[in-house]
Amino acid sequence: MFSIFPKQLFLVDPLAVFFLIVIGLVCVPSAIFSIGYMKEESRRKKAIGWSLLVIFALSMCLVVTAGNLFSFLVFWEIMSLASYFLVVSDFKHEKSVSAGTIYLIMTHAGTACIMAAFFMLYNYAGSFDYNALKEAITRLPANFINIIFLLLFIGFATKAGVVPFHIWLPYAHPQAPSHISSIMSGVMIKIAIYGMIRFFITILGPGPAWWGAFILTFGIISCLVGVIYALMEHDLKKLLAYHSVENIGIILLGVGTAMFFWPLGIAPVAALGICAGLYHLVNHALFKGLLFLCSGSVYKATGLRDIEKMGGLIKVMPATALFFLIGAMGISALPPLNGFVSEWITFQAFFAGIMQAQGGAKFFMILSTAALALTGGLAAACFVKAFGISFLAMPRSARAKEAKEAGFSMKAGMVIMSGCVIMFGIGAGFIIPPIMNISRGVIGADSVRGSFYMVSVLPPLIAGVLIVSGAALFLWFKFGMRTKQVSYNTWDCGYYRTDSRNEYTATAFSKPFRIAFSFFLLPYRKTEKIRDSFYHVRKFTYETHTTMIFKNYFYEPLARLVYSAAFKMRKLQPGSIHLYIFYIFITLAGLLAFASLF
Amino acid sequence: MTTLSGIIFIIGKAFLLALAAPFVSGIIRKTKNCMRMRRGQGLFQFYFDIRKLFSKDEVISKNVSWIFFAAPAVVFTASVLALLMILMVQPGSFTSDGMAILIAVFFVFGLARFFLALAGLDAGSSFGGMGSSREMFISSFAEPAIFITAFVLCVSGGNSFKVSNLLALFSVSMAVIAETSRIPVDNKETHLELTMIHEAMVLEYSGRSLALIELASHIKQIVFFTILSWYIFTPQVPGIYAWAIFPAKIAAISIIVAFVEISLAKMRLFRAVDFLSFSFFIALVASIAASLGL
Numbered sequence: 001m002f003s004i005f006p007k008q009l010f011l012v013d014p015l016a017v018f019f020l021i022v023i024g025l026v027c028v029p030s031a032i033f034s035i036g037y038m039k040e041e042s043r044r045k046k047a048i049g050w051s052l053l054v055i056f057a058l059s060m061c062l063v064v065t066a067g068n069l070f071s072f073l074v075f076w077e078i079m080s081l082a083s084y085f086l087v088v089s090d091f092k093h094e095k096s097v098s099a100g101t102i103y104l105i106m107t108h109a110g111t112a113c114i115m116a117a118f119f120m121l122y123n124y125a126g127s128f129d130y131n132a133l134k135e136a137i138t139r140l141p142a143n144f145i146n147i148i149f150l151l152l153f154i155g156f157a158t159k160a161g162v163v164p165f166h167i168w169l170p171y172a173h174p175q176a177p178s179h180i181s182s183i184m185s186g187v188m189i190k191i192a193i194y195g196m197i198r199f200f201i202t203i204l205g206p207g208p209a210w211w212g213a214f215i216l217t218f219g220i221i222s223c224l225v226g227v228i229y230a231l232m233e234h235d236l237k238k239l240l241a242y243h244s245v246e247n248i249g250i251i252l253l254g255v256g257t258a259m260f261f262w263p264l265g266i267a268p269v270a271a272l273g274i275c276a277g278l279y280h281l282v283n284h285a286l287f288k289g290l291l292f293l294c295s296g297s298v299y300k301a302t303g304l305r306d307i308e309k310m311g312g313l314i315k316v317m318p319a320t321a322l323f324f325l326i327g328a329m330g331i332s333a334l335p336p337l338n339g340f341v342s343e344w345i346t347f348q349a350f351f352a353g354i355m356q357a358q359g360g361a362k363f364f365m366i367l368s369t370a371a372l373a374l375t376g377g378l379a380a381a382c383f384v385k386a387f388g389i390s391f392l393a394m395p396r397s398a399r400a401k402e403a404k405e406a407g408f409s410m411k412a413g414m415v416i417m418s419g420c421v422i423m424f425g426i427g428a429g430f431i432i433p434p435i436m437n438i439s440r441g442v443i444g445a446d447s448v449r450g451s452f453y454m455v456s457v458l459p460p461l462i463a464g465v466l467i468v469s470g471a472a473l474f475l476w477f478k479f480g481m482r483t484k485q486v487s488y489n490t491w492d493c494g495y496y497r498t499d500s501r502n503e504y505t506a507t508a509f510s511k512p513f514r515i516a517f518s519f520f521l522l523p524y525r526k527t528e529k530i531r532d533s534f535y536h537v538r539k540f541t542y543e544t545h546t547t548m549i550f551k552n553y554f555y556e557p558l559a560r561l562v563y564s565a566a567f568k569m570r571k572l573q574p575g576s577i578h579l580y581i582f583y584i585f586i587t588l589a590g591l592l593a594f595a596s597l598f
Numbered sequence: 599m600t601t602l603s604g605i606i607f608i609i610g611k612a613f614l615l616a617l618a619a620p621f622v623s624g625i626i627r628k629t630k631n632c633m634r635m636r637r638g639q640g641l642f643q644f645y646f647d648i649r650k651l652f653s654k655d656e657v658i659s660k661n662v663s664w665i666f667f668a669a670p671a672v673v674f675t676a677s678v679l680a681l682l683m684i685l686m687v688q689p690g691s692f693t694s695d696g697m698a699i700l701i702a703v704f705f706v707f708g709l710a711r712f713f714l715a716l717a718g719l720d721a722g723s724s725f726g727g728m729g730s731s732r733e734m735f736i737s738s739f740a741e742p743a744i745f746i747t748a749f750v751l752c753v754s755g756g757n758s759f760k761v762s763n764l765l766a767l768f769s770v771s772m773a774v775i776a777e778t779s780r781i782p783v784d785n786k787e788t789h790l791e792l793t794m795i796h797e798a799m800v801l802e803y804s805g806r807s808l809a810l811i812e813l814a815s816h817i818k819q820i821v822f823f824t825i826l827s828w829y830i831f832t833p834q835v836p837g838i839y840a841w842a843i844f845p846a847k848i849a850a851i852s853i854i855v856a857f858v859e860i861s862l863a864k865m866r867l868f869r870a871v872d873f874l875s876f877s878f879f880i881a882l883v884a885s886i887a888a889s890l891g892l
Contacts, residue, residue: 311722314663325665334709335702347701347745348694354749354889362889366746370878373745377738380712384734388719388727394661454698462679462706469675470668473810483655483805490659490721490802493791504719504727512735516871 006068008129014438015202019064019194022282025420026186026289027057033293033413034179036406037300049089053180056082060187064194068128069118076114076191080107080159083188086180087172099171106168110158114195117151120144133203145204149211152199159192162218162252163225164550166245170229173244174237174305178296179413181237185244186289190281193251197274200259201442212260213364219256220371223249225520227378231385231513232521232546234506235305236295239386240288243331246375247284250346251277253368257349260364262443266356271447272349274439279431280342283424287330287339290417294324297410298390301403307386307506312395316403321391323414328387330421332380336459336466338424343376345455352448378513385509394500426463429456507544514546522547608685615681615824619816620644622823622852629856644816648809656805659721669717670803670810676710677814680821689828692752700748700825704741707777707818711737714811718799725791729798732867736783736795739874740776743769746881748825753888756832761892765884767829772877774822776870779815781859783870793864823851 031053038046059079066072084107088100122128124144125136137145154165161169169189173181200211226245233239254277262270295305297320304310314321326337333339350372353365395401406414424431432452439447492498514523523546530539572583624641631638658666680703687696711733718730750766757763776783779796789797800811827847865873 312661314665321663329709329712332708332712333705334712335705340702340705344698344701344705348698351697351701351749351752352694354753354885359889363886366749366882366885366889369745369749370742370882373742374738376708377734377741380708381715381731381734381738384712384715384719384730388716388730392663392665392716392720393722448694454695454702458683458699458702465679465682466672466675469678470671473671473674477806481652481806483653485656485658485805487660488657490661490723491725492723498723500722502724503722504724504731509727509731512731512867515868516735516739 006070006128008067008131009071010065011067011130012065014441015194015197016064018278018282018435018438019190020061022190022285023057023060023064023187025282026285026417027053027060027183029413029416030179030182030186030289030293031057031413032416033182033296033410034177036408036410036413037177037179037296039407045089049086049177052082052086052089053183056086056180056183056188060191063191067130069122069130069133070128072195073111073115073118077111079188079191080104080111083172083176083180083184086184087176089177089180090175093175096175099168099175103168103172106158106165110155110165112155113151113158114155117148117155120148120151130198130203137204142208145207149200149204149207152195153214156192156195156199157218159195160189160248161222161245162248163222163245164554166222166226167550167555169245170233170238170241173241173292174235178237178292178299181240181296182289182292185241185292186285189244189248190251190285193248193255193277193281196255197277197442201255201262201274205259206263207259209260209263209361212256212258212263215252215256215259216364216368219249219252220368221249222246222252223375224371225249227375227382228513228517228520231378231382231510234307236298236307236310236386236390237292237305239307239382240291240295243291243379243382244284244288246379247280247288247331250343250372250375251281251284253372254278254280254346254349257346257353257365257368258439258443260361261353261357264357264361266353267443267445268448269349269352269356271436271439271443271445272345272352274442275432275435275447276342276346276349278435278438279345280339282431283330283338283342283421286417286420286424287327287337290323290414290421291327291331293410293414293417294320294327297406297414298324298403300406300410302399304397304399307390309397310390310395310400311393311397311500311503312391313400313403314391316401317391317405319411320406320414323418324391325387326418326421328383330425332383333376334380336425336463338421338428341425341428341455341459343372346372356448381513385506389504389506389509393503396500396503426460428459432456514544520549522549608682611685612678612681615685615820616678616813616817619820620648620813622820622848623816625849625852626856626859629853630860633856633860644812648813651804651809651812652806654805656807658804659723659802661722662720662802665713666717666720666802667807669713669720670807670814672713673710674810674814674817676706677817677821680706680710681817684821684824689756689832692755697748697752700752701745703821703825704744704748707821708737710814710818714799717802721802723802725798725801728791729795729801732795733799735867736776736870736874739871740773740877743773743874743877743881744777746878746885747773750881750884750888751828756828756830758829758831760887762884762888763829765880765887767826769877769880769884770826770829772873772880774826775855775858776874776877778819778822778855780855782862782865783873785864795867820848823848826851 038049059075059082062075063079066075084100084104087103088096090096121133124140125133158165173185223246226242226249230239230242233242254273257273258270299305330337330339333343350365350369354362490498526543528541529537532538623644628641683699683703687699715730715734718726747766747770750762754760754763779786784795788794830847
């Protein structure tokens, strides 16, 4: 009856195909980009990098097409390990190694939870196959399903970077080479979302409504915490990594809405929720991939990741600047690009939920709406900062001044992705029907009609009006007016000259947000004055930091606990073989007793 | 609504409203001046200002990129788009289409704000950066209240005698004051470095670019006033009654805004957060009332 060898090796349903497309959409341009990005590396490093990249991409494809728990787990692990080696590919830097270690620990803690859940499932179903599991679920006691749900949630949330399991993301993503960050942030964390949809909805679902509420709560927390941290961050790649936390939150809002409404018997809203979540998922893959590639292009040209030292890059790297702007507009949900469409559908799902739900469910939807609205505003602010400080105005350092535009293959990778960002926005009418089909397959009901007519009509309309009106204004200004344009210094209040040191900095830009969220960020500052005399300060340094509460108050104490426990455990291992044989004996006796008792 | 005559009708209405937009600002300024016992400028002064700006030469900073030139066009186009979209909504009987458009209008304003904030940073002046930072700050805190009240509006249908609607009206008025850069959040009349928000962002603009931005901000104001007007005695069926009552409502709103401006002092920037969180909590209460059917 119990068979280790699964009958169902692969499962290629619309949901899996959707994820395969997402993987392809990000991996191919990133691979093209990497040709230029890795040009100067040694032959050996290139060979290792490429083979790991292929293994990484392939393992992700296999995870989403796996048809049973066993192969899912194997490919999941290959994916984690391949990405770990890619993160530490710059292994001479201590930072890379420690980032890799944090990643490895977190991802394995998550995998352990997934494994535990899988064994519990196997124990009841007697098979690893998804189909067999689905039948066995009805026989499972409710408590067990809830425990399985929680374990799987911790496992997948760790991979996806949901707050409070996001701790590895801002370390690992920036340390990897940019095309790898693009794949990790664009696709790999989405594989965890695949796991959630596959297990929570198609296999375990419909679970109780509190699962949905649980996911929604984590979604709300993730999107707010992610964006607030992103606002404080001035390392371009870390900033993008925190935005991944935020966007995973937004995706979870869609998925959570589905899980919330399905058991309540309001399946159309649930289908719309899945639709919103999946659409935002592919959109985030596209614009986040694109933004990471752009940050890689900037890093390649300047060697900088700190936006405070950039500035004026739009003049020396016009193409990269344009691509970054497209990505930034996408992620800030500006019409007519893709982020706008998916956030818009998410709002519509909330609205449909508010209209059709009763009591508390309604209030939950309203809170989600508020969280998403606030997140949207803060994300836009963050990307005004990221783009404005790093690409506009005057260069703040010599390196930024002497930057050179990226090469052909790097540009090609970015062009493909920015094209997709635009197409997935304007062509929403063509993207929605297939995603609707998937959500129908997942939930088993048609989605509420929503306002898909508007979704397919409005973005091209907005794009059309913008282009026509922009062209008309341009022609009118160029040829239809007699007024002149005079070039002069920026207004400087009558001082004789302003330079890049007078510019507004990223720290200053985010100051209002730092103060408004000070209850959460707990900012502190260090100032140091070096004086020649009482009256004359020769040097003044000012630093401002925020407290990472999850790291300082949860992970660090936990790590200390583990260390001190490990030191105490050391006494058990004095190196005497007799003692070890004694341990083996004790264990054996214990196991025998356990087996005979239970 | 998709018929050709419908489209022409909407475009015609949008044109009229855009034309009337500076006049609304004129009403506000005139009312304020009357209450301050000043003669002040005429009701049509903003039209003259815009015409004057269009005929002036521009001074442009040496540091700017194409973003600086693109921003006025984007801002202006986005405002006009928002105006067109708002006219596609049928107040009083919200469908899912209407709701979707209403949400999209806020996103379109987001587009305008994004480009204006970038333009503020483009010249490399601290004022511009300060303005951009503050504008993004204020608007991101105004956003939740605006979205929630929009939902309340759809549930209550602008029925003024419902508790939820009244609360939503109160909340959205506060958010609209923030969005249209009015006292107590921002002050359009001052160019004092430390207090200005919107004006700091556009400090580097002159001539026709400034004219476009000013026109856009008048249009944005009339769009938000239109949304505000939906909370007050919205007739269920649009007709000649709506045509007559709409201008009166806009005029009434402008006069009330003028009263608010004259009777309050501008707040510190960080007090604005309290102001907007208050608006947010009122919106939450309104939404609870709406879900109870009140």
